[in-house]
Amino acid sequence: MSSVPETPHWDVHRLPRAEGRCFLVTGGNAGIGYFVAEQLAATGATVVLGSRDPARAGAASAAIRSRVPGADVRHAPLDLADLASLPATVDALGLDRLDAVVHNAGVALDHPPRRESVNGHELMFATNHLGHFALTHHLAPLLAATPGSRIVTTGSFAAKSEPLDLEDLQSTRDYRPKRTYARSKTAQMLFALELDRRLRAAGSTTLSVLVHPGGALDSLTPSRPPVHVRTAGARLRHLPLGLVVQGKDAGAWPAVRAVLDPAVRGGQLWGPRAFGLRGTPRTEPVWGHLRDTAAAARLWAASRELTGTDPSFAG
Template sequence: MTGWNASDIPDQSGRSAMVTGANSGIGYVTARELARRGARVVLACRSEERGTRALEQLRSDVPSAEVEFRRLDLADLGSVRLFAEAYERDDEGGALDLLVNNAGVMALPYRQTADGFETQFGVNHLGHFALTGLLLPRLLRTPGARIVTVSSAFHALGNIDMGDLNSERNYRRWIAYGRSKSANLLFVHELARRLASAGSDVVAAAAHPGYAETNLQAAGPKMEGRKIAERVMWLGNRVLAQPAASGALPTLYAATAPGVRPDSFTGPRVLGWQGAPGRSWRAKWTLNDTASERLWVASEGLTGVRYPALKG
């Protein structure tokens, strides 16, 4: 994988992709590069204003792009269901070759989603768990489909707590973020296991961007009006972070490169921080079969979304 970059993305002509959180940062770059290589791409974003602006920018960057914007709020399971229903209705019988679960929030002050879940767990994990389950029938009938979920090296900050999934007893924003990213990896682990048991060739894999310059880092301080913290995050991005275009490479590799294995975790090769994509370290707890199955069952109960085609 030495030196792999966006120019190595195989031709995506005739393929259909969906990228959540595609209005900026890594999600936008991911959508843009897939479209550049010929994929038909859905930008699934919460904000209609920002999503429409990203759509216009992408069409400017890639005039030949076949792209569309669809509104999706992962903090509202009702929105997730409406999104999936509308997509199925408007594109009945069509293929979905690639689902990129990219959208996320980081280290926010304590908030709850529309359904009462702690926001980081609700958006980063539960929203994508529900979306994937609702789109799974389409993915299963598309030969060679992939599901790529974006986690983080910060998953190492905390394993999930099955007795306090919503961090109601003791909320610490960075620990909650780490737990939500561990949940992403446990989801991929269990999804890959269940797909294999069902005899499906759909590949479920994970990726992380290392330290990349995006809007995520400053979102929490900005919400609370903490100007100094916001400035520190901004300076960190300017001095230490790699560009979003580089941070998107592990996602693009997991999404398109030949031979990507189920339950793999791709990240930057240089200390997990920056550089070309390669195999990434992951905490042992994210490979625990018992934990992944327990989280899966809990997620089905919390979201009301089940995966009938995939038995436990």
């Protein structure tokens, strides 16, 4: 993993301009993904919201334009749990190049029973990991056509102490929703780091960067109606938590920096400054179990078999 000194004067509220560049944010219609899209749109870039629901994507686009007059925000239909739909998603972009994709979309289930995607894969593993793995494959020509393009993968603090079970990737033997979610995020993070190694080996200029938002709560997130409405009561009740965690607007900062900062390098992990939970973004050491290159290679092989895709980039 490469490491470089941080840019000394990065200001999350004064982002560099990015006119002429195009960014795709999966799940950009809600949560952290919405704020990633809003912040990137404010740089003058074209931002594409990847979303299953056109109505929610339309509402998010309208909310962004109300905050960023003249924002160039678009929608692309995206269902990461349906692998067969992904080539049409990429065709619908109508692009011949792509400066960055932020792999942000995800699903978290709280209760049994175990659910499967249309392809027969456990739904959280299918959406959070396999869908992004396959999407990267289909986006590869656009990213490879753009020197210095970036693939930014959003992990989770939930994965910090949850190693992958390579013998039960889809939780068929022992399904516990919260653990299955954490393992799906571990898989995403291992993928991002393995992708970086493969990009470097291929001599590609595309970067694979890993980020996580720390602790990001709805109750500390500013309102963006109709996408998100925070009541005064919820804010007051959770105000003390603001000493430890933050809102989803701040949770977007590591991904936005990973897209825009010229000092960012492939293979880095970016997260909030204060204990990895809140604050402005900085690099941090890659978590111990994510350094397991053998596990990452085995995951890649399994993902290739399950999706019928193999993300690769020419130099």
